[in-house]
Amino acid sequence: xxxxxxxxxxxxTFSAEYTFNISESGIYALVGESGSGKSTLINLxxxxxxxxxxxMSFKNxxxxxxxxxxxxxxxxxQNYNNFDHLTIFENIILGVDSKMINNNINRNKVKSVMKxxxxxxxxxxxxxxxxxxxxxxxxxxxxxxxxxxxLLLDEPFNALDPGLRKDLFIQLVKMHExxxxxxxxxxxxxxxxxxxxINGVIFINNGSVYENKILQYKEVKDNxxxxxxxxxxx
Amino acid sequence: xxxxxxxxxxxxxxxxxxxKTINQKLEGGLIIKLPFYFxxxxxxxxxxxxxxxxxxxxxxxxxxxxxxxxxxxxxFFQAILSTIISIILGFILSICLYLSNFKRKIITTFxxxxxxxxxxxxxxxxxxxxGSDGLLQNIFQFINLNFSYTFFGIIGIIYxxxxxxxxxxxxxxxxxxxxxxxxxxxxxxxxxISLYVALTRCLKPVVxxxxxILITMVLIFCISNFTIIYIFASSPLLTTIEMAIxxxxxxxxxxxxxxxxxxxQTVIIILILIPTLKLRNNFxxxxxxxxxxxxxxxxxxxxxxxxxxxxxxxFSPCLVVIKGLYNxxxxxxxxxxxxxxxxxxxxxxxxxxxxxxxxxISSLFMARRLHENNSYLSNYVILSIFIISxxxxxxxxxxxxxxxxxxxxxxPNFLIVAxxxxxxxxxxxxxxxxxxxxxxxxxxxxxxxxxxxxxVNRFTRIDFLKIKKELIVVSSSxxxxxxxxxxxxTLFNSSSFKxxxxxxxxxxxxxxxxxxxxxxxxxVLFIISFLYMVNSLVYxxxxxx
Numbered sequence: 001x002x003x004x005x006x007x008x009x010x011x012x013t014f015s016a017e018y019t020f021n022i023s024e025s026g027i028y029a030l031v032g033e034s035g036s037g038k039s040t041l042i043n044l045x046x047x048x049x050x051x052x053x054x055x056m057s058f059k060n061x062x063x064x065x066x067x068x069x070x071x072x073x074x075x076x077x078q079n080y081n082n083f084d085h086l087t088i089f090e091n092i093i094l095g096v097d098s099k100m101i102n103n104n105i106n107r108n109k110v111k112s113v114m115k116x117x118x119x120x121x122x123x124x125x126x127x128x129x130x131x132x133x134x135x136x137x138x139x140x141x142x143x144x145x146x147x148x149x150x151l152l153l154d155e156p157f158n159a160l161d162p163g164l165r166k167d168l169f170i171q172l173v174k175m176h177e178x179x180x181x182x183x184x185x186x187x188x189x190x191x192x193x194x195x196x197x198i199n200g201v202i203f204i205n206n207g208s209v210y211e212n213k214i215l216q217y218k219e220v221k222d223n224x225x226x227x228x229x230x231x232x233x234x
Numbered sequence: 235x236x237x238x239x240x241x242x243x244x245x246x247x248x249x250x251x252x253x254k255t256i257n258q259k260l261e262g263g264l265i266i267k268l269p270f271y272f273x274x275x276x277x278x279x280x281x282x283x284x285x286x287x288x289x290x291x292x293x294x295x296x297x298x299x300x301x302x303x304x305x306x307x308x309x310f311f312q313a314i315l316s317t318i319i320s321i322i323l324g325f326i327l328s329i330c331l332y333l334s335n336f337k338r339k340i341i342t343t344f345x346x347x348x349x350x351x352x353x354x355x356x357x358x359x360x361x362x363x364x365g366s367d368g369l370l371q372n373i374f375q376f377i378n379l380n381f382s383y384t385f386f387g388i389i390g391i392i393y394x395x396x397x398x399x400x401x402x403x404x405x406x407x408x409x410x411x412x413x414x415x416x417x418x419x420x421x422x423x424x425x426x427i428s429l430y431v432a433l434t435r436c437l438k439p440v441v442x443x444x445x446x447i448l449i450t451m452v453l454i455f456c457i458s459n460f461t462i463i464y465i466f467a468s469s470p471l472l473t474t475i476e477m478a479i480x481x482x483x484x485x486x487x488x489x490x491x492x493x494x495x496x497x498x499q500t501v502i503i504i505l506i507l508i509p510t511l512k513l514r515n516n517f518x519x520x521x522x523x524x525x526x527x528x529x530x531x532x533x534x535x536x537x538x539x540x541x542x543x544x545x546x547x548x549f550s551p552c553l554v555v556i557k558g559l560y561n562x563x564x565x566x567x568x569x570x571x572x573x574x575x576x577x578x579x580x581x582x583x584x585x586x587x588x589x590x591x592x593x594x595i596s597s598l599f600m601a602r603r604l605h606e607n608n609s610y611l612s613n614y615v616i617l618s619i620f621i622i623s624x625x626x627x628x629x630x631x632x633x634x635x636x637x638x639x640x641x642x643x644x645x646p647n648f649l650i651v652a653x654x655x656x657x658x659x660x661x662x663x664x665x666x667x668x669x670x671x672x673x674x675x676x677x678x679x680x681x682x683x684x685x686x687x688x689x690v691n692r693f694t695r696i697d698f699l700k701i702k703k704e705l706i707v708v709s710s711s712x713x714x715x716x717x718x719x720x721x722x723x724t725l726f727n728s729s730s731f732k733x734x735x736x737x738x739x740x741x742x743x744x745x746x747x748x749x750x751x752x753x754x755x756x757x758v759l760f761i762i763s764f765l766y767m768v769n770s771l772v773y774x775x776x777x778x779x
Contacts, residue, residue: 048420069426080417085439098427100435 001025002045002150002183007054009044016040016207017054022183022214025149026199027176030187031220037207038187042152045185046075058150073150074143078158081139084128088119091127091138095146113141116178117171133164137171144175151175153186165193173197191220259607260679263689267603269596273660274618283637284497291490301478302495306502309474312388313456316395320452323396323544324403329433330541331404332411333533339773341408347765348401348548350711352718353461354735355758356397358742358751359551360385361465364393369553390466395459397548399452406448410441423530432531450510454503458626461720475499476628483725489636496629507620558755561748572753574730575737582648582733583716586655587709593656594619594663598671599693605672606679619664627721630654635725647726651733654722659712666708670701703772710768714761 001022008017016037022028032038043049045056047068056063063071074095082091090100092110110123117137127135136156143151153172157165176182185202188194201220203210331341363369364385374381385393414437422432433441460476467477475495482492533541566572597619604612631654638645682692698705720735727736734757741750 043420046420046424048423067426068420068423073424075420075424077417077420080415081421083418083421083436086435090435094421094425094427098425099431 001059003055003057004045005055007044007056008052009040009049010052014040014207018044018207018209019054019212020202020209020214022200024199025181025183027172027184027186027194027197028200028202028214029191029194029198030185030202030204031189031191032204034189036204038204039154040207041202041204042075042154042185042187045150046073046152047071071150072148073152074146074148076136076139076143076151076153076156078155081156082127082135085126087124087126088114088121088130088138089123092123092141092145095142109145110141113145116174117141117144133160133168136160136168140168140171140175144178147179149179149182151182151184153184155187155189158189162193165190169193169197191217260603260682260689263599263603263693266596266599266689266693269592270600270615273593273597277618280633280637284493284633287490287493287636291494294494301473302475302498304471305473305475305478305495308472309457309476312391312395312474313453316392316399316456317449317453319392320396320399320456321403321449324400324405325407326540327400327404327544328407328411329429330533330537330544331408333429333531333537334541335533338412342405343769344548345401345405345408346711347762349398349405350714350718351398352714352720352735352757352761353394353398353459354465354718354720354738355554355754356551357394357462357465358738358754359554360390360394360397362554362557362751363550364390384468386466386468387472391459391462391472394462394466395456397551399455400544401548402455403448403452407441410443414440419530429531446510450507453506457499457503457506458628460626460628460724464720464724475502476626479628479632480724483632483635489632489639492632493636496626496632499629500625503626554751555755555758558751558753561752563749563752566749566752567756571732572737575732575734578648578731579717579733579735582652582655583713585649585652586659586716587713589653589656590659590663590712591705591709594660594667597660597664598667599689599697601668602672602675603689606675619661625657627654627658627719628725630657631722631725647728647731651722651726655716655719658719659716662712662715663708667701667704670704671697673700706768706772710765714765717761718757 001024003021004018006017006019009015014035014037018037018041030038030041040049044051045063047063047066051064058072086094086100089102089107089110092113093100093106096109097106107123114120114123117140119134119137119141121130121134127138130138139156157168160168172184172186176184186194186198191201195217198217200214201217203215203220331345334341361368364383365371366382366384368385371382418436418440421427422436427436457474458476459474460480463472463474463477464480467473473481475498479492479495479499482488482495597615601612601615604615631650634645634650634654638650678692678696681687687696717733718735720733720739723733723736724739727733732740734753738750738754738757741747741753
C-alpha cells in the first residue's frame with residue numbers, strides 16, 4: 001500500500017534515506033531517538049519537504065507529483081494544529097472546506113464528527129477556550145472528517161498527561177475502525193503505551209529505517225539495540 | 235528506575251528553590267542606573283522650566299488665533315491621510331515581498347535602509363525626478379508632450395512622508411508574515427487555504443497583533459515630519475505645528491510662543507500615545523518557532539506587477555546620486571566648509587548615539603530590575619522613555635533655545651543638537667533591544683541569586699553578550715539617523731557650525747543644485763558604505779539563506 005523506495009533527503013546538517021513497505025492497513029508506531037529523522041519522514045510523506053531522490057507510492061500511485069493538499073494524507077502535529085482564534089466549527093470544517101462556510105450541510109458534518117469523538121460542546125466556541133486534550137480532539141475530528149487513507153501523527157499527544165493520551169489513543173482506534181483501509185503512522189517516544197493498538201513498528205536510526213522493514217513489537221523489545229534506545233547506555 | 239527517581243527529585247528541588255528565591259529582591263548596579271537617574275533629572279529640570287515659564291507668561295490669547303488652528307488642522311489632515319496610505323501600501327508591499335523569491339535578509343536590509351535614509355536625500359531625489367525642472371518634465375519636453383504638474387504642496391508631502399512609513403509598515407508586516415509558525419503553514423498547505431482566506435481569517439491575529447502600536451508610531455512620525463514640510467510646503471496654508479514653531483523662532487523671534495506651540499504639540503502626541511499604551515499589557519513580543527525556508531504561496535502576476543511599481547517608487551530618488559556623482563567637484567569636496575560639516579555631522583552623530591545608548595541601556599536595566607523585583611514602577615520607567623520619545627525635536631529645540639537664552643548662550647550649539655538627537659534615538663534603541671534584554675529574565679534572576687552574580691558582572695558577562703549583535707545593528711541605524719537629521723540644526727546653526735544636511739539645504743536654497751546633489755551623493759554613498767561595513771561585521775559568520 002505505502003511504499004517508500006530509497007527516498008532521500010539532504011540539508012546542511014542532516015541527511016536521510018528511507019526504504020520500507022507497509023502492505024496492510026493498520027496503526028504503526030514510528031520510534032527512534034530525538035533527531036533521528038522521524039519528523040523528516042512524516043514531512044516527506046506529507047509533501048512538506050522536497051525529496052532529493054527515490055520513489056514513493058500509495059496504492060501503486062506515485063505521491064511525488066502531488067502537492068500536500070492533493071495527497072491522500074491527513075497530518076497532525078504536537079502543537080499549532082488549530083487556529084486558536086477560530087471556532088471549533090471552523091477548525092474542523094477546514095479539513096473539507098477551505099473557505100470554512102457556515103451552512104447547514106457543514107454544520108451537520110461537524111456535529112456528527114464531534115459526536116463520534118465525544119466532543120459534546122458548543123461548536124462555535126473558540127479553540128483557545130478548550131483544554132489541551134480537547135484541542136487535540138478537535139484536530140482529530142478534522143482528520144476524521146477529511147477521511148484520507150493515510151493519517152500521519154507527529155508526536156501529537158506528547159504534551160498531554162498519560163490519562164489523556166490513553167483516551168486519545170482510544171479515539172484513534174475508533175477512527176481506524178471507521179475507515180478500515182486507513183494506514184496510521186504515529187510517531188512517539190512511548191512505545192509501551194501503544195502496544196495494544198499497533199500493528200507494527202518503524203524504527204528510525206540515524207536517518208534510515210532499521211533493516212528497511214516493519215518490525216513487530218516483540219522483535220523490538222528483545223533487540224539489544226532498541227534496549228539501548230529505550231533505557232539508555234547502562 | 236534509579237535514574238528516573240533522581241531526575242524527579244532534582245526537579246522538585248529546583249522547583250522549591252525557584253519558589254523560594256523568586257521573591258527575593260535583586261540589589262546593586264548603581265553605576266548602570268546612573269544615566270537613567272541623570273535622564274530623569276533633566277526631564278524634571280525641563281518640566282520645572284516649563285511650569286515656571288507658564289507661571290510668568292500672562293498672555294495666552296495667541297493660542298486661539300487662526301494660524302495655530304490652521305496649523306493643527308493641516309497637521310492632522312496630512313498625518314492621517316499619510317498614515318492610512320502608508321499602512322495600506324506597506325501591507326501590500328509586505329505581501330508582494332513575502333511572495334517574492336528575494337532572500338529574507340535582502341528584503342529586511344532594503345526596508346531598513348529606506349526607513350533610516352536621510353529625509354533630505356529622498357526629498358531632493360523626488361524633486362530631481364518630479365520637480366518643475368525635473369527629469370520627468372525634461373522627458374515630457376523632449377517628446378513634445380505638453381503636460382506639466384507640480385509636486386510641491388500636499389502631494390509632495392504625502393509622497394515623501396509615505397516613503398519612510400511604507401518601509402516601516404512593510405517591515406512590520408513582513409516580519410509578521412515570516413514569523414508564522416511552521417505548523418500553521420503546513421496546516422494551510424495541506425488544506426489548500428488560499429492566501430486571502432489565510433490573511434483574513436486564519437492569520438488575522440498574527441498580522442493584526444500590535445497594529446495599534448504601528449498606527450500610533452506612523453501617525454506620530456507623520457505629525458513630526460518637519461524637514462518634509464520645510465521642503466515641500468508651498469503655501470502658508472500648508473503649515474504644520476512644527477513649521478509654525480520654526481517660523482515663530484526664525485522669522486518672528488518669538489520664542490515664548492514657540493515654546494507654547496511646542497508644548498501643545500507634545501500634549502497632542504502624548505494624548506495620541508496614551509490609548510495605545512493602555513491597550514498593551516506589556517511590551518514583550520511573542521517569539522514562536524518558525525521556519526525561514528518553508529513556503530506555501532508563490533508570487534503571481536499581480537504581486538510581481540506591484541513589486542515593480544514599488545521598486546520604481548523606492549529606487550527612483552536614487553537617481554539623484556548618479557546626477558550628483560556626474561557633477562563631481564573636487565574643490566567643493568575638500569573645501570573647509572564641507573570638511574567641517576562632515577566633521578560636525580560625525581561628532582553630533584557619535585555624541586548623540588553615546589548619550590542615547592547610555593540612557594536606553596540604563597533604562598532597560600532599570601525596567602528589568604523593577605520587573606524582576608515585581609515592582610509596579612517598571613511600567614513607569616518604560617512610560618517615561620516612550621513619552622519623551624515622542625516629544626518632537628522641534629518642540630524640544632524651542633524649549634532648549636529658550637533655556638539657552640536664559641543661560642546667556644552658555645551651552646554650545648553642537649551639544650544641544652546632539653542632546654536633541656539623542657532624545658530621538660533613545661526610544662528606538664530601547665524598543666529594539668527590549669525583547670532580547672528581557673529574554674529568560676525569570677530564570678536568569680534565579681541564577682543571579684544562586685551564584686551571587688553582581689549587577690555589573692551580569693551586565694557585562696551575560697547581557698552584553700546577549701544583545702551584542704542587536705546593539706551593533708541598532709547603533710549603526712541610529713548613527714545614520716542622527717547624521718541625516720535636519721530638524722534641530724535649522725535652529726542652532728551658525729556660520730562656523732553646520733552639518734552635512736544643513737550644508738546641502740543651504741547649497742540648494744542658493745540655487746547651487748549641482749553642488750547640492752554632489753554633496754548629497756557623497757553623503758549617501760558614505761552612509762551606504764558605513765551600513766554595509768557594519769552589516770558585514772555582524773553577519774560575518776552567518777550563512778545566509
